[in-house]
Amino acid sequence: AQTVTQSQPEMSVQEAETVTLSCTYDTSESDYYLFWYKQPPSRQMILVIRQEAYKQQNATENRFSVNFQKAAKSFSLKISDSQLGDAAMYFCAYRTALQGGSEKLVFGKGTKLTVNP
Amino acid sequence: NAGVTQTPKFQVLKTGQSMTLQCAQDMNHEYMSWYRQDPGMGLRLIHYSVGAGITDQGEVPNGYNVSRSTTEDFPLRLLSAAPSQTSVYFCASSYLDRLNYGYTFGSGTRLTVV
Secondary structure (H helix, E strand, C coil), X not given: CCEEXXXXXXXXXXXXXXXXXXXXXXXXXXXXXXEEEEECCCCCCEEEEEEECXXXXXXXXXXXXXXXXXXXXXXXXXXXXXXXXXXXXXXXXXXXXXXXXXXXXXXXXXXXXXXXX | CCCEEEECCEEEECCCCCEEEEEEECCCXXXXXXXXXXXXXXXXXXXXXXXXXXXXXXXXCCCEEEXXXXXXXXXXXXXXXXXXXCEEEEEEEECCCCHHHCCEECXXXXXXXX
């Protein structure tokens, strides 16, 4: 079974600075998808960024980028020019690419990000 | 499009009571699921469905029932509420052939069992 580990329960960053959130995962599959979700105090789960395992190029969405190291099974999220609105829980998630298998998102336990003014 | 709609947003139950959490989506997603979120535990899968008439258990199914009679709706039933079921519940849906899209989540239901 796949597992996702977020080793940093809490992180803090100064406004306008850069922060990196860590995520590692364990799988025997070669094809899969990885996601970072943001959960602000409103409780809504918001997709931040996605990465296909077969793509070597790291995904980027505006100020958010990932460092995907497939061999190391690592998927970190970098937030540049941090803003107060980035304060939230961040969850790393894994999704199998196998069709017909047990379909689900496997989540890490989350990292609470605080942004200091 | 409304996306995924969950009702109610908040609920307080007494131990032993039953209730149904509603979930509806208007995106014609084949896949629907229920997760619970507890502090320090992330989100854990309760039940899921890959189409009308098809359901299966997830990681923490005990004490919950589901059914899927239509593509749009996927209600979660608590048969006899227990304090251990105090949690935030999320419904999520997805296409099955566009795996890189991730899931679309509802806004959650905060359930307290006293």
